[in-house]
């Protein structure tokens with residue numbers, strides 16, 4: 001295999017799926033492999049354990065977060081939406 005300059009980890013897809021999709025996959029993969037700051041002990045040791053699961057190797061805290069990063073803007077807007085739906089249900093019953 002040749003070098004995968006520019007396309008990074010998505011070089012394995014070759015020319016398949018189109019460059020826009022490969023670019024997005026690459027961003028996601030780089031995000032999911034990055035180490036984030038733990039919200040409990042504030043040390044940069046938060047690592048992705050599985051889909052939506054993040055674990056801090058310092059304090060052992062396990063938390064649910066975004067699938068690819070601990071906090072996503074999508075996650076925040078979903079939380080808002082769910083809260084609003086829950087409030088709407090309260091009013092209905």
Ligand SMILES: [Zn+2]
Pocket residue numbers: 038039040041042043056057058059060061
């Ligand atoms: Zn921690």
